[in-house]
Amino acid sequence: MRASSARRADGTAAEAGEHLDDEETLPLGPRPRETPAETTRPSPGGEGRMGRALRGLSGGLTAGLLVLTVVLCGVQLWGLGRGNIGPGWTTLAGHALGSAVALFTQLRADRSHRRAPVVGYSLGALGVVLVVLVQWWWS
Template sequence: MGRSRALRRGPYRRGIRLLRGFSGVLAGGLVALSVTLLVAGIVGQQRDVPGPGVVAIAGHAVAAVVAVLMQRRADRAAGSARAAGAALGVVALTAVVLGAQWLV
């Protein structure tokens, strides 16, 4: 019986683990935000009040899917440089989405 993949990878530095954890929280936050916007859009249409538009909902949903895929890549990356790159990609994507959709 061979060793598990987790044992073969070697130890990650503490900073990489913290970065991956932080990016995981951000990816989960984007998912929660996109679901919240979807519910707000549905409720807004049912009650005939203004709510988030289709473009905003779709943009957040696409960003959430991309963030989850990038986070999955960060969690499963063999090297710490690849894991850090994918995790930083999640952080950057979150900053772009929040900046473009909420600050403008």
């Protein structure tokens, strides 16, 4: 360690050639970096209680759509293995596309910290899930 990089216990730099007592030396390792308050990101959930609830609802439905897509993929492969047609490739493709779009919008909602983007992306994910369910299950 160079003498110019030595520090006293109060954090001030030691002069070149100055001897520091053992109780004055800092522990080895990097010093924690101080971050100014302007550069710190706000905590997630700054959009309020309703925004968190909407984000949670859309996240749960998006996760359910992903599980449904994986189950449909398994049923399609199982049906092909037994000589049946299964749910069909168009059904599987529709669910996969809807799951990808819903997942993308949900990730954007989870990473936004302002009210308008969180609500917009959450409603977008809810809309995609509802369109997929209405198109392939309720029509």
